[in-house]
Every structure is written in C-alpha cells, then in structure tokens.
Amino acid sequence: MDSETQWWASSSANNLCHYTSAESLVKILEQSALRLGPFKESNDPYEFEDWLPSAVMGKGARTVADTLIADIWQIQRRVNRVAFAMDGVNGPPSHGCIDVCHRGFGSLPMWAHYADHFRGGCLVFDRGRLVELATAMLKPTSEAFYCERVSYEDDVLFGPSSPITDTGSGYLAKNAAELMFRKRAQWSYEHEFRIVAVAPVEGSQILEYGDSLVGVIVGVKSPLNHYDVGKRYGVRAQGQMFSSGVQTIY
Numbered sequence: 537m538d539s540e541t542q543w544w545a546s547s548s549a550n551n552l553c554h555y556t557s558a559e560s561l562v563k564i565l566e567q568s569a570l571r572l573g574p575f576k577e578s579n580d581p582y583e584f585e586d587w588l589p590s591a592v593m594g595k596g597a598r599t600v601a602d603t604l605i606a607d608i609w610q611i612q613r614r615v616n617r618v619a620f621a622m623d624g625v626n627g628p629p630s631h632g633c634i635d636v637c638h639r640g641f642g643s644l645p646m647w648a649h650y651a652d653h654f655r656g657g658c659l660v661f662d663r664g665r666l667v668e669l670a671t672a673m674l675k676p677t678s679e680a681f682y683c684e685r686v687s688y689e690d691d692v693l694f695g696p697s698s699p700i701t702d703t704g705s706g707y708l709a710k711n712a713a714e715l716m717f718r719k720r721a722q723w724s725y726e727h728e729f730r731i732v733a734v735a736p737v738e739g740s741q742i743l744e745y746g747d748s749l750v751g752v753i754v755g756v757k758s759p760l761n762h763y764d765v766g767k768r769y770g771v772r773a774q775g776q777m778f779s780s781g782v783q784t785i786y
Contacts, residue, residue, distance in 0.1 A: 551640055553639075565769040569742050569744045571741075573618070574615070575615040578617075579649075604703070611704045614735045616735055616740060617731065617732045618730070620640070623638060624640075636785055641658040643726070643727075647755060651755050655759065657752055659751075659752055661749055665747065675733075677736070678736070679705065679736060680708060680712075680733070684713070686728040687718050717732075749771060752772070753776055755776055
C-alpha cells in the first residue's frame with residue numbers, strides 16, 4: 537500500500553473527521569477554511585437550553601442574580617463551535633477490503649445526519665496540527681478558547697451543578713466541561729471532538745486549516761463523484777462504496 541493512502545487505511549486516534557453537505561464541502565475546500573458556527577445551532581436543544589444551574593443562586597439580592605443570568609445568556613450567544621468525529625473505541629475489524637464502520641469517517645448515522653444522507657462528504661484532518669492552528673488563530677482573538685472531546689452521560693442534570701456566584705465569564709470557565717463538552721448518552725456514537733471559541737461579538741468565526749487537511753471522503757450518493765475532487769482541489773480524495781454488506785473506502 538502506498539504512503540498516499542495510509543491516512544485512511546490505518547486506524548488513527550489523531551484524525552478529526554468533519555461531515556458536511558456537498559455544497560459546504562466545496563466551499564470549505566475553495567476557501568481552505570472551516571466555519572465555527574453559533575453554539576445555539578446545535579442539533580440537541582438540551583445543549584443550548586441547559587446553561588443555568590439546577591439551583592440558581594446570586595450574591596443575595598435578586599437583582600444581582602438577574603444581572604448575572606443576563607450576562608450568561610449574552611455570553612452564550614457568542615459561543616461558536618465546529619464539530620468533528622473521532623475513531624470508535626473498538627477500532628476497525630479486519631477484512632480483505634478494510635471495513636471502516638468504526639472509523640471517524642465511517643459512521644453510517646453521521647453520514648445520514650450530517651453529510652446530507654450520503655450525498656455530501658467528510659473532510660479528515662490531522663488532530664494535532666489543526667488544534668495547533670486553531671490555538672494560534674482563534675485563541676488570541678477570542679474571550680475564551682477550548683479544544684476537547686465530548687463526554688456522554690445517561691443521567692445529566694438540568695444545567696451545571698456549580699451555582700452562579702461569579703461573573704458570566706467566570707461561570708463559563710468553571711463549567712466549561714458541562715456546558716460545552718457534555719451530551720446525552722444517546723449521542724455517544726458520534727465520538728465527538730469540538731473546537732469552541734467565545735467571540736468578542738456575536739457572529740461566526742473562521743478557522744483557516746492550512747496544512748492540517750489529510751484527505752476527503754466522498755459519499756456514495758454524492759454529486760461530487762462525477763468529477764475528480766482530488767485533482768480539482770489538490771487534496772487526497774477517496775470514494776465511499778458498499779459491497780457484500782461491507783462499507784469500504786477505495
């Protein structure tokens with residue numbers, strides 16, 4: 537096997553996989569950049585709604601508590617994120633043609649939900665390099681910046697357990713893991729990793745991914761199969777197909 541295909545044929549916890557539609561994939565490749573969209577666009581409404589502690593506590597006066605709550609909501613509207621899938625914990629099983637169902641770019645639910653029902657694609661990035669670039673580009677221009685894996689829990693409280701006894705930014709810092717990197721266990725198949733930034737003003741942020749892009753997987757139903765994505769955009773492109781009950785990348 538030549539070195540150009542090693543990135544998809546071998547299991548690697550260092551890969552971050554971003555699913556998207558065909559239209560968005562082309563836009564990303566043309567701009568060499570990813571968009572960090574508003575956290576409020578998350579597909580799970582619990583993530584955006586459960587930002588207050590189960591017991592709302594201020595510094596004594598109700599007006600103080602109301603002010604802090606308003607501060608939290610204001611900060612929440614400025615939180616942006618971009619999401620990725622990572623390899624599953626089981627790793628890929630061994631077949632003559634490599635079965636990629638446990639790979640970050642081989643999740644069938646992810647292809648259905650985030651890649652326009654297999655009509656889109658999946659961009660694969662080197663985790664270390666992308667995080668390095670994101671840190672250099674976004675951290676200096678953001679009020680807060682985080683890169684973490686998402687945890688999954690069956691019994692999630694309504695909101696973080698820490699009370700509001702600080703400023704909105706202090707509350708966010710104390711509860712970052714619960715507010716931005718925790719989901720219900722039903723989502724655990726996503727094996728999600730997030731890059732999160734708090735913008736100084738409300739609006740999306742752009743991350744130029746530079747040399748961190750490792751390759752692109754084109755969905756089995758994608759219109760992008762009709763022309764050479766790799767040659768057109770100068771990337772290592774592979775195709776998705778299904779044969780004898782096995783999903784393969786060719």
